[in-house]
Amino acid sequence: MLTLAPQEIEEYAERHTTPLPPHLADLASFTAENMEGAVMLSGPIEGGLLQTLVWASGARRVLEIGCFTGFSAQMMAAALPDDGELVTCEIDPDTAEVAQSHFDRSPDGRKIDLRLGPAAETLTSLDGLFDLVFIDADKTSYIHYYERAMDLLAERGIIAVDNVLWSGRVLDPQSEADKAIAAFNDHVAADPRVRQVVLTVRDGLMLIRRA
Ligand SMILES: C[S@@+](CC[C@H](N)C(=O)[O-])C[C@H]1O[C@@H](n2cnc3c(N)ncnc32)[C@H](O)[C@@H]1O
Numbered sequence: 001m002l003t004l005a006p007q008e009i010e011e012y013a014e015r016h017t018t019p020l021p022p023h024l025a026d027l028a029s030f031t032a033e034n035m036e037g038a039v040m041l042s043g044p045i046e047g048g049l050l051q052t053l054v055w056a057s058g059a060r061r062v063l064e065i066g067c068f069t070g071f072s073a074q075m076m077a078a079a080l081p082d083d084g085e086l087v088t089c090e091i092d093p094d095t096a097e098v099a100q101s102h103f104d105r106s107p108d109g110r111k112i113d114l115r116l117g118p119a120a121e122t123l124t125s126l127d128g129l130f131d132l133v134f135i136d137a138d139k140t141s142y143i144h145y146y147e148r149a150m151d152l153l154a155e156r157g158i159i160a161v162d163n164v165l166w167s168g169r170v171l172d173p174q175s176e177a178d179k180a181i182a183a184f185n186d187h188v189a190a191d192p193r194v195r196q197v198v199l200t201v202r203d204g205l206m207l208i209r210r211a
Pocket of ligand 1: 067070137
């Protein structure tokens with residue numbers, strides 16, 4: 001699990017967080033047992049936070065960049081109204097197939113539109129406006145995704161960005177991904193168009209809104 005809090009605190013928080021419905025508990029177990037990179041699945045705490053943001057904002061359209069097996073997409077879709085829509089981007093066809101097979105069996109799957117391909121291409125084909133954008137894909141493209149998300153964002157929309165503390169490696173960036181996350185955080189911090197808060201939830205979650 002990617003967490004900044006001590007493991008026992010994380011487990012306590014999870015025990016006191018609303019349990020996952022059976023189909024999402026199954027998806028989390030399936031991912032842990034069968035998928036490479038299962039640690040990428042956001043989990044009940046971050047997923048619950050995203051779901052609450054969708055609920056509290058009354059979002060009707062959500063954009064997700066980085067679907068993986070579709071856990072966070074389903075968590076957010078569950079709080080959308082019946083005619084709500086969530087577009088999620090995934091580059092890997094095998095992963096997308098797994099996600100789609102779970103969407104097909106989910107009570108909220110009909111609200112989810114999975115777009116296979118590089119997110120940068122999918123983003124050029126989308127029209128706004130989105131009430132919530134969740135960025136959680138390749139880290140070296142975060143600034144590009146953020147800039148496109150700003151074009152597509154509703155006036156009172158929120159951009160949520162995962163992994164912004166990157167297991168603490170933002171303090172001493174070494175790899176290309178470390179440097180990309182650190183550069184992204186600096187980019188947003190210097191952007192007068194927005195207000196943002198960095199939460200130490202899981203691996204760091206930044207919430208951004210218009211100034
Ligand atoms: C961190 S995982 C997403 C986890 C998911 N949001 C969740 O919480 O369960 C990132 C996903 O982004 C996908 N990805 C990476 N680069 C991408 C790109 N350029 N375009 C679209 N998807 C990409 C990866 O294949 C991976 O499945």
